[in-house]
Each structure stands twice: as structure tokens, then as C-alpha cells.
Amino acid sequence: MLNMKHRKTFLAIAAIAAVFTLAGCDGSSSGEEPNEMVLYSVMTSKIAGFDVSDIGDYPSARVVGQIFECLYQYHYLKRPYELIPQLAADMPEVSKDGLTYTIKIKKGVYFADDKCFPNGKGRELKAGDFIFAWKRIANIKYICKNWWIFDGKIVGLDEFREYTKSCKDQFSVDYSRAVEGLQTPDDYTIVIKLKKPWPQIVYLLAHQPTAPVAKEAVDYYGKDIISHPVGTGPYKLDIWHRGSYIKMSRNPNFRGEFYPSEGEPGDLEQGLLADAGKKMPFADKVVWMLIEEEQPLWLQFLRGKIDASGIPKDNYGQAISASRNLTDEMKKLNIHLKTFREPATYWIGFNMEDSILGKNKPLREAISYAIDRGKYIELFWNGRDEVAYGFIPPMMKDYNPEISKIGRGYNPQKASELVKEAEKIYGGKLPRLKLAMGGADTLQRQFGQFLQRNFKDVGLDLEVEYMDWPTFLGEVHTKSTQMFSLGWIADYPDVESFLQLFYTKNISPGTNNFNYSNPQFDKLYEQVAVMPDCPERTELYRKMELMILEDCPAAFINHPVGYVLHHDWLYNYKLHAFQYGLAKYYRTDMAKRAEYKKLLKKVK
């Protein structure tokens, strides 16, 4: 029999053992019901909210896209990206003058059940829900990030925005007020009248913020609509634990969509058409975990707690071999690699209104030649990205394959010669140049040091100013920087998304942060902006890119290339540049996932 002293010792040991046993149970079953298919995804930054009309960032769009749908969507498998109807019954009917778009919407589409509706039952989607959502974006009191989509484009909508200025607040706006350019002849037809041709409108109608919104939800939740999404998509929100995780489950009201039956060459061999024609979504639940640090993200992936993950810089060698294939360790774990080119470009921008840089083209050219892009990509991105010779990303249809022969690459000798020429223009030794960086983390500082060395090698002196993001944006928007490190991700697969960055009317505080102005470029921009997709337009796009390269308002650095790993229990996984609502395509083999623990133990 244990005496009192022994009993206490025994209890202490038992308590410690219980804690360790409890801790050791790391939720492998993850709480899913038997036979329930759950997708485990990761967010590497917090999302801003679920108010679809105000979505302005990629992480939010990726998550919110599971709940809301647009008129159009991009084909999941086909490349180049092709638009197909989502809530629209068909592609739009466009008038001959390109000014009127008539869109029929699908019948029998229902919003998810929510207490904002009578008896909590989701009602059928009507054309008016689109009009309401777009008028809401125009409501100036709502302070929406996405007004740029419709700004100056739809007949009467700017006037509606003007009217909202006189309203007390966002909720006192009369949405029944007519807008000539937005009409609904019946509950299933939308007629959009444009001020001038706008061929990109179809892309914008596939852009997340143009999704329909139920007025009942806005009226019921007010500002809290940010956490109460009511959509028509395949999933509905169960829990949003801000700063931690999101749980979604199947929307029982979802009409159901069918997995595509066609793809691009190679899709069939990769098994991406195995579920062709099957009803989606496949997974019952989707869990998104917020993991911002690289080590836990990587370890969670290796442990099988996340289905797919990017490769942290420090773990690149563990995952990818010198031949850019998976390492043996990854192969043993049945992990697969997918790569894709992102529709993005990063650059060092020059403020063309700066007294030193703006008037000195050889100096701008010298800087452009001075940057060792290959080394930068090797050092900072494990050699994954592509060198940018122009601003059009290689994954875009209108990319100029000859650009690498025309654009500026690393050429320190030429840069040194141009510096001498620049000094003649300046009238003496060039002063210290200043570069603004939107961040002060280690990576930014290392990049700053890298550039300083590049500049020094060609006889230029560079000072890097590190500042937080809002301060940086403020400096750029007020034309206070000399040079700035920035980039752009296309909102839609049209080069126009990049070209507008150089249009005079968009000069800071608009999107033309270079403050670049070229009347010839502007004239061409106004011409291409109303042109439909055709070979002539492609030629003009390329011509305009060359004009920019000639004037050199920026040194283009890199086009990112995504490397993503996924476990073999995740099926139908194909990387997509416009990742809105892709969870519906994914299927997981839960038995394989359960087996992974044993496999991992063996490999470890």
C-alpha cells in the first residue's frame, strides 16, 4: 500500500504523464466525422474579411471565393485562361457598338440559408442582386476599395456615386434610385450600358468584388457583414476565428457544378480529368489555418496536417534537388511538386518627376543594367523566378517572346559607361541616390544591401530607406521618393492591367507611381483600352511595352514562379493564377491521409 508521501509522488508522475499523453494526441483525426472529406489549407497572412464587394487582397479573395460566385469564372484546367459562365447562363450578348452587354443569369440558384432571410431560408438569386452589389460599390459612404472597377465606365453610375455623397451614411442610400446603365428587364436578365467600349468588362465580371450580394444580408448585419457572408457558392462559413483559423462546410443550397471534361495537353496523363463530369464540390468541409511563420508551416505540411504548401526559402534544399526535381525524401513521402508562373512583375521604379532621375535617361538605364537579376533570383528565390526584361509576365498571352533580346539585362560594363554619360548630363559627380523600401524585415534589408553593392560596382552611391508599408505608400503617392521597390499582380489576364500603370491620367496618387507621362503612349492606351482581343491589339500591347522600355521609367527585376508541394491524397490539384473558389475541384482520399502517419514514421 502506498503511504501518503508515495501517493503524492505517484499522483505528480501520473499528472505529468497525462499531460504528455494528452499533448501527444495532436488531433490526428482533426475532429472530422467518419467518411467526411475535409480539405486542410493554409493562409500565410490574415484575411481582411468576408465582405465580398470590398475584397482587395489576394489572401481574402482566395478564401471568400469559396462562398461567393461571379457571373463568370476562369476554366479550371484550360490554358491560356478562358472565361466560362458561372452564375451567367451564357457569355454576354454584346451590341455592335460594344456599348451594351446583355447577360442572362442562371435560374434556380439560391443563396445559402441565413437568418437575414425570412424563416432563415435562402432565396433565389435575382438580377437585382448584382445591380445592388454594384451600386453598393459605387456608394461613396461605403468606402469601397473596388470603385476603380466601375469608375467612369457605366452610364449613370458616376451620377449615382455623386448622389451618395449627400447621404448621411452608407446605410441611408436609396438603392432603388435608377441608374440608366444598370437595368434588369426581368429577374434573370442584366443589361449594362457603357459610356465607351470596355472589352475588359468580362474579366471584371469574373473578379471577386463583382459577385452578387443579398440586400437582406447588408440590411441585417450592417457593418458586421464582414463576418457574415451570404453567398451562392459551394461552401458556407461556419467559424471565422480571426487571426487563427476558418472553417467552412458544404452549402446545402448549392446548385452543384460539374467537374470539367476538357483540359490542356498533359492534364489527362496527370489524372486531372479522372473526375470529369462529376458533381462538385467533393469535400464536405474546408479548414484554413493561419500559419505565418515558415518553420511551423513546413513542419505541419510534412506532418500531413496541411494538404498543400509553398516551399519556405530555408527548406528549399530539403524539398528540391539541384536538378529542380523533388528530393528523394519528398518522393518517399509521396509528395508531388507543381510549379506555375504568376501574373506578376516586380521592379525598381523611378520617379520621373525627380529632378535628378527624371531628366537623366542614361542614369535610369545605367541602374537598369547594374542590377544582377540572375544573382538576385538565385540568392533570394532559390533560382525559382524568371528574369524580367519587360513588364508583361511570360504567362500572359500577349507576352513578347523576343523581349529578352530587347530588354535590359545585367551588364555592369555598359552600366559604368552610362554612368559617365549621366554625369556629363548632371554636370559633375552624381549625388547619392535614394531608394524607398516598403518594409524593414531581414529580407528587405538584405535586398537593399544587394542593390547597394550592385550600384557601387558601377560607380553609383545608393542609400536605402526602409519604412513601414503605409509610410512607404504615402511617400510613393505623394511623389516623395526618388526610387521605390514595388510590383504589380494582374487582376485579370489582360495586359491592360499593367499598361494603365503608365497612363498619364493615373499619375500619383493614382496607380502610375512612376509619374511617367508620354502623350504617344497615352494615345495608344486610349486606343487599346477599347479594342477587343485581336492580333492587332497584341501588336499594340507589345509596341507599348517597347515604348516603356525605351523611356525606362523602371528597372524590371523578376516575374515570380510559384513552387507548390502537395500530398498524394489530394486530387485534381492544379495551380491557377486566379484562385477564386477552387476548393470545389479538390478531392481527398481520407484513408490515404490516415496512412500517412505510418509512412512519415518510417521515413523519419
Next chain:
Amino acid sequence: MTTYIIRRLLYTIPIVFGVLLLTFVLFALVGGDISIEIAGKNATPETIKEIREEYGLNKPLFLSWDSQFINHFKSALTFDFGRARDREPVIDKIKRGAGPSLALMVPMFLGEVIISISIALIIAFVRGSKWDILAVVICVAGMSVPYLSFILFGQYFLAYKWGLFPVFFSPDLIIPQYVVLPVLIGIITGLGGNVRFYRTVMLDEMRSDYVRTAFAKGLGTGRVLFKHVLKNAMIPIITQVVLAIPFLFLGSLLLERFFGIPGLGYLMIEAIGSRDYFIINAMTYISAILFVIFNVITDICYAWVDPRVSFE
């Protein structure tokens, strides 16, 4: 005593005022304009103007009853911190984060204090011996290793390699499961500095005449250490311990971030990163008040444990 407490509480007013002034100056005057960031990448100047109006950034900074500073002050006094930049009420965020932060910090704090004091007492008792030297060397080594190294090591080996703990928070885990490893790491990292501090405090007491007298009278080691030495060493211990309590509320930034614990440390650093002035203001204000209150409690405790300390 009541007079003393009231007097001390009145001192808090200028301190809290100073904190509010400082946070306001830092964010409203020194920092940049957040409206451009809120507006997004394609924002029109008109939208930016509306945001400035919505957040009151167009109002005068001082010198008006409706100035930004007066509004800042009003919101603090009424505990109506408004909505964060993601439009969620700030107070809801704080309430939600307090639980996980305290679940992490309280056991860590208690474990750290109890273990540190116990070890300090033992090594103070064997002062000068090889065990004492070894303990001091280990403490210095522990203090020299960066906090992050302990986290990375613990997470990689204890959680991933050996599978003793979860690597990261998961919604399906209960609190004890996901806080055990961070608590252990927190305790271990804190031991070096704490043991060194308490050892010094204990040694000062151990050299006192009354300790020698107690041993000479034949009292046992345990009785001398725990009844006499520990009690007399309480003043510096109270200062260290009670003043650390308000910081428990702030959570642990690194541990919360690496283990995905949705606490207040994480909330605070996110707010600083995204310049969510509303959260920073609320957290700074609440921390300042807690700090001042616990300062008063410390002073009261002094008088309780040491009769020589008077409220006069």
C-alpha cells in the same frame, strides 16, 4: 491604508494621460497616413478622402473639442475603442484573445516562479560548491541562447521529430494540448535569468545572522529555508513577481506566433504591423492601467510581508 491607496490611484491619472499622449503622438504625428493603405491598390483620391473622413483623420490634431486627440482620449475613458481596421469591435478581439494568452502565460509564469525559487533556494544552500558553480554556468548559458532558438529546437525535435506534442495549434485540440510545449519552452527559457536573480536574493538572506542563529538552535534545513529565508526574501520576489503579472495579459508574441495561439501578444504585434491604431491604443491603455494597479498591489504586499514597511 485607504488614504495611501487613494493617493496612489490618483497618481495613475497623469501616468495614463501620458501613455495616451504618447500613443497619439507616435501614431498620429510620427507615423504615416493609413488611409492610402486602407484604400487599396487602385484607390481614387476621392476614396482616400472619404476614408480620412470616416476615421476622423481630417479633423484637427489638437486645439478643438472635436480634435483627434480629444476623441482619442474620450474613447479611452469610455472603454469604447471603436472598431479595428477589419471592422470588428476592438473589445471583442481583446476578450477573445485574453483566454488563450492567459492559458499560455499563467502556467508558464507560475511554473517559472515556483521552479526558479525552489532551485535558487537549493543552490543558495549549497553555495560555493561545484553544484552551485554548475548551476550558475547553466543559467548563464541558458540566458545566452536566444529565445527563438529554444522555440525552433523545441518545435522541431520535441514536436515534429519525436512527436511528443502538436507542432501547431489546431481547432480540434483542447487548450492543454496546444499550450504544453510553449509553456515548457517558456519556463525553460525563463529559468536562467530567474534562478540567477533569486539565487542572489537568497544568498543575501543566507548570509544574515538570523539564519546562522536558526541553524545553531537546531532548526531543520527545510524550516530555515522555507519559513525564514524565503519569507525575508519576499520583498524583491514580490517586486519581480507582481510587476510581471500585467504583462501576462499581453501574452507572448513569439510563442503565440510560432505555435499559432490566438492570443493578445499576437493581436498586438499584428496591430503594430498593420498600424491598427485602434487596437494598439486599447491594448496600451489597458496595459498601462493594469501596470499601475499592480504597482499599488506590490506596495501593499510589501507592508504585509515586512512590518518595517509602513504606509506612511
